[in-house]
Amino acid sequence: MASPEIAVSVDQVVKRYGNVTALNGVSLDIRENEFFTLLGPSGCGKTTLLRAIAGFEDVTEGHIRLKGQDLVDQPPFKRPVNTVFQQYALFPHMSVTENVLFGLLRKSWSRQDAERRAQDVLELVQLSDFADRKPGQLSGGQQQRVALARALAPRPEVLLLDEPLSALDLKLRQAVRMELKAIQRETGIAFIFVTHDQEEALTMSDRIAVMSAGHVQQVGTPKEIYETPVNRFVADFIGETNLLDVQVLSVTGGLAQVLMPGNRNFKCPAAAVVNAGPGHLSVRPERISVCAEAAGDLSATVIDHTYLGTDIQLHVKLVDGEAMSVRLQNAETTLMPETGVVVGLSLEAGAARLLAD
Known part of the structure; x- marks a missing residue:
């Protein structure tokens, strides 16, 4: 099976602002026809990185290539990429069609070809019926789709999206996510999406790069990022997890033998570069079940529980005082343990993972 073509290659990119290093040796390959997300906290x-790919930021060191062509010395207007920003920057005095036409006519498209292309992209984003309206007559989600249509109209080879859903309310944001993913599939071009929202990244992406302090911590599919985090930062940043202090007895062939709180031996998968000694175990709350104390991998005292609709969050404390969270489906909570009761916690096979620091 042939390897997928690389749309954008980022090679050891460094960006410094005086004494501040914003990007520190970042390397990534983003494939053609891929929805790729850059995920991480503010700063x-x-x-x-997105602005460097677009050409709005010069890089201090390294190279950015689009389908093999080095972009470092190319100004933004010569790069075959377009960007959708947080603020859609639509012209309020122009109609939806005129907003889409503007960039095409600036790029010397003929009026006839530009109008045909504008009709095509407005149909793609399901706004054909709103073509004559002004941006002020549209909802936030519709304005976002106009901005998307305008960016797609010139047929860029890569589309960059800088937190374009952040101005929308929760329900609309959830609806637009699916529309955006469907549009990416239909256009067949690479989308590079920036967000700090983990749920957005997990639901929309083919692959995710988790970033922290100018470094790429991990690249993988949503399932790989969530189920097999490589270090404490990724495990703690993506979703909800319990991080337990353990003593690592040995690591052999990717499996670790650890001493859990309460001095119980436990075997689990280990991330690369983990040595014997103090360590941290990650286990997702939904991968834990409650059982009799003697049958569990851990012993814990029930502190409280919180009703969350589809499930119930159980707050417990281990024998060494560490707090843990357990999520139980409502269908499984007919025998909800009462506050103060000591229970066993059983970890699903493969659910716990020993992390690199």
Whole structure:
């Protein structure tokens, strides 16, 4: 099976602002026809990297290539990429069609070809019926789709999206996510999406790069990022997890033997570069079940529980005082343990993972 073509290659990119290093040796390959997300907290470098790909930021060191062509010395207007920003920057005095036409006519498209292309992209984003309206007559989600249509109209080879859903309310954001993913599939071009929202990244992406402090911590599919985090930062940043202090007795062939709180031996998968000694175990709350104390991998005292609709969050404390969270489906909570009761916690096979620091 042939390897997928690389749309964008980022090679050891460094970006410094005086004494501040925003990007520190970042390397990534983004494939053609891929929805690729840069995910991380504010200040981690994700928007700086996106702006460097667009050409709005010069890089201090390294190379950015689009389908093999080095872009470092190319100005933004010569790069075959377009960007959708947080603020859609639509012309309020122009109609939806005129907003889409504007960039095409600036790029010397003929009026006839530009109008045909504008009709095509407005149909793609399901706004054909709103073509004559002004941006002020549209909802936030519709304005976002106009901005998307305008960016797609010139047929860029890569589309860059800088937190374009952040201005939308929760329900609309959830609906637009699916529309955006469907549009990416239909256009067949690479989308590079920046967000700090983990749920957005997990639901929309083919692959995710988790960033922190100018470094790429891990690249993988949503399932790989969530189920097999490589270190404490990724495990703690993506979703909810329990991080337990353990003593690592040995690591052999990717499996670790650890001493859990309460001095119980436990075997689990280990991330690369983990040595014997103090360590941290990650286990997702939904991968834990409650059982009799003697049958569990851990013993814990029930502190409280919180009703969350589809499930119930159980707050417990281990024998060494560490707090843990357990999520139980409502269908499984007919025998909900009462506050103060000592229970066993059983970890699903493969659910716990020993992390690198």
